[in-house]
Amino acid sequence: MSEPKPRILIVGAGPAGIRAAELLAGAGLVPVIVDEAERAGGQIYRRPPAGFARTAATLYGSEAQKATALHRSFDALVAAGQVVHHPRSSVAAIADGQAHVIGPTGSLRIGFDRLILATGAMDRVVPVPGWENPGVYGLGAMQIALKAQGAALGRRIVLAGSGPLLTLLAVQLLKAGADVAAVLDTAPLAHQIRGFGGLAARPVFALRGLAMRARLAGLYNSGVTLGRIDADANGPVALVWHDSAGRERRTDCDAVGLGWHLRAETRLADLAGCAFAYDDAWRQWLPQADAMGRAAPGIYLAGDGLRLLGADGAEIAGRLAAGACLADCGMPAPDPGEDLRRLRRLSRFAGGLARAFPWPGETAAALPDETVVCRCEGITAGALRHSVDIGGGELNRAKSLGRVGMGRCQGRYCELAAAEIAAAHAGLAGAALAGRLRGQAPVRPAPVSALLDPAER
Incomplete structure (x- = not known):
């Protein structure tokens, strides 16, 4: 009797998630893909509703061919039943080998043996x-x-x-x-x-x-x-x-x-148990993984949620993560040599971007007291500094005392600036010493019913 095929869950259907799904489907697996958008493509290749009049060339400019190729590939996988696609759905929590997903018809739990996080990035x-x-x-x-x-x-x-x-x-x-x-x-x-x-x-x-x-x-x-x-x-x-x-x-x-520029979306990586380190070039905390994207047992990271390398880098990272997943499952995997070489070149380019367009941390640290830092909770720079006076410069302590980063975005917009303010006011030598806000479930706003066991509703 043959062994059951591993259950692979991919979070994110941008360039990284699509390329990972392609490789896994080509190996005979049927990955499950959860994505917040109606149609796959990610932010960089976001698609308009069906019947939209503007052309791909107008929407994506010089990247139109890449965008449409990715779209066609993913749509073909879905049509052939080679992947299971959950659009308009968010993973609110990860625990005990299950993803708690909130979608258009309610909530569901998706079990997995291997998890590929291709969660992308957002505005910094x-x-x-x-x-x-x-x-x-x-x-x-x-x-x-x-x-x-x-x-x-x-x-x-x-x-x-x-x-x-x-x-x-x-x-x-x-x-x-x-x-x-x-x-x-x-x-x-x-x-x-x-x-x-x-x-x-x-x-x-x-x-x-x-x-x-x-x-x-x-x-x-x-x-x-x-x-x-x-x-x-x-x-x-x-x-x-x-x-x-x-x-x-x-x-x-x-x-x-x-x-x-961008900040990596890392909340699910945090819940999945990935290690983090402060990246001095990008002035933010990033999850750690090997060159193939292995971040923890059974957890793989790909795309801007791991390395801020743009759409081309995300495609490569998606293939690498899927290849690592296949190898770890004892299945044949492609030689990653060429993709690893290309990724190193893209990393040099990304380093140049970080130097050319630096994060203005000193500007953030010097914001006037009356400036709102946390828009969700209406917390000003002065109120944050008061929290630091009471509890010190550790960011989670400031959060517990003054609510900075406690709103619906969970600090995605304010965390980096708040760390600069807290560190400077506490006399710390850099925002890294203020730490990072701990991820908590649900990572997106969710109704309480979505987090209950179906038998308890």
Whole structure:
């Protein structure tokens, strides 16, 4: 009698999750895939609803062929019954070899023998005085609205932050006919030049970024310092900032997009028992894994939730994680040599990005006391500093005393800035010493009934 096939659960149907599913299905397994979107593709290749008029070339630009190839591959797997797909579903908790999933028809539990987490990343945001007002979004949220619905969030938009998405979104909005009033990059040109050596690892992408930057012309400003977002009852009316020479500027607007590259989505990795270490280049805590993505017994990580390497890196990491999973199950797996070499080159490029577009930790640490840091709970920088005065600079202690990071996002938006504030106020030598917020279930807002045993409801 043959042994039962291992049950493989993949969380996330972006580039990493899709490539992992392909390899596993090709080996005769039927992985289960849970994804929060209606249609697979992830954030980078997010798909609009069926019947949407905008073309792939319009939505994804130079990456249109890659996007459509991934979409076709995944759709074919689903149609052939080679994968089980749970769209519009979130994993709220992981425990005892089960994922507690909340979907459109309620909750269910999915057992697994092996788990591949391809949870991706989200906006990394520095609070700006006034950012708690309606009409202030993450850059990723603005891009989602544009890709999924063809909608620009605002009539006159200011984009601020740093990193490739800042430039890319500005160009995408302009192509869609939106009124972009200014693109404000906090990274000085000197820092951007400093990272050029690493960016040369992918010269085509580096040159493509420069070409997009040129299209922005006078809209783009580097080395700026953000002052505040002025708002009335309807939302933003202006963003006040200082240019690289220190002169105060004021740009009228009715919407603001903020983002400083990405932060890895790691809450499920935390619940799954993965180890973490502080990454000095990216100024955030990242889960640890070997080159193939093995992070803990039976747990594999892939994509931006492990290494911030973008869509191409995510595809490679998805194949590697699936290959490691097959090998650990005693099944034939492809030679990973070429993928590992490509991943090293992408890592050099990512290092260049981190140097070119640094996280402005010093700016976060110096936020005025009245600035809201935790938007969910309305916690100001002053209140956080008061918590530090009482309990010290450890971030979980500050959370328990003052509720920072205790809202519905579980600190995803405020944790990094809060750590900078707590560490600086406590006199610690860096945000790493403030620690990280511990992951807790449910990792997404969930009804209590979803967490009960079916017999107890």
